Amino acid sequence: MIEPPTSRARHIWYRDWKVFKKYAVTNILPYFAEPLLFILALGYGLGLFVGEIGGVSYAQFLAPGILASSAMFAASYECTYSTYVRMVFQQTFEAVLCTPVSIEDIVLGEVAWGATKSLISGICIFVVIWALGLARLDSALIIIPAVALVGVMFASLSIFFTTIVPSMDAFNYYFTLLLSPMFLVSGVFFPTDQLPMIVNSLAWLLPLTHAVNVIRPASMGHYSTSFIFEVAWMSAFTLVFYIAATALMKKRLLD
Secondary structure, eight states: OOOOOOTTHHHHHHHHHHHHHHTHHHHHHHHHHHHHHHIIIIIIIIHHHHOEETTEEHHHHHHHHHHHHHHHHHHHHIIIIIHHIIIIISOHHHHHTTSSOOHHHHHHHHHHHHHHHHHHHHHHHHHHHHHTTSSOGGGHHHHHHHHHHHHHHHHHHHHHHHTTOSSGGGHHHIIIIIIHHHHHHSSSSSOGGGSOHHHHHHHHTSHHHHHHHHHHHHHTTOOOTHHHHHHHHHHHHHHHHHHHHHHHHHHHHHO
């Protein structure tokens, strides 16, 4: 039976934060570098041949998609490889369970830390695209909370997979067969409404599509009631996988 997590989850988050903080500069620099390369090479390079999409330059179209996908990857890498190392090789979770901290607290702390990594990534990239004139400054009021939700969503999904993989090598399937196709067909690089109907329908089922549907319009100062649906969809998706991840984590650690 799953119990409600407690405030002790903050200790799990704080432990991960202390480890990250030791190498903060080394850890943060890639958050600026990789998205900047995508935006410069594709947004401004390929953009010369693509022209405008929806009345904006390709760089302006691409930048918020890169922001959303980077938030996805930040939480996903943290809550797959790093969580697996803590769970299996370091046996951190087993040690923690000797304290009053519960498995529910562990999962919540790990999800919160994955979302924090997404937030760090999202803020870094937002600064870059705002400095390049590719996003409005006031859009941060929508984009930053949206990035936090994206982080929680993909952290929950990633921990779900982490609890069922037999070895670390199995994460290749998660990234190659799920996240990489999602990165390509969720509207990051081109509008999904230009895809064949069946592919467009499949793209709608992917969580990154809904993240892009919030972050891209917001970056241009376009706000609509459709955001409510997108946020509700992501919240429901998150809840399902968060509960499943917690149940499977209990099974893995206690069996």
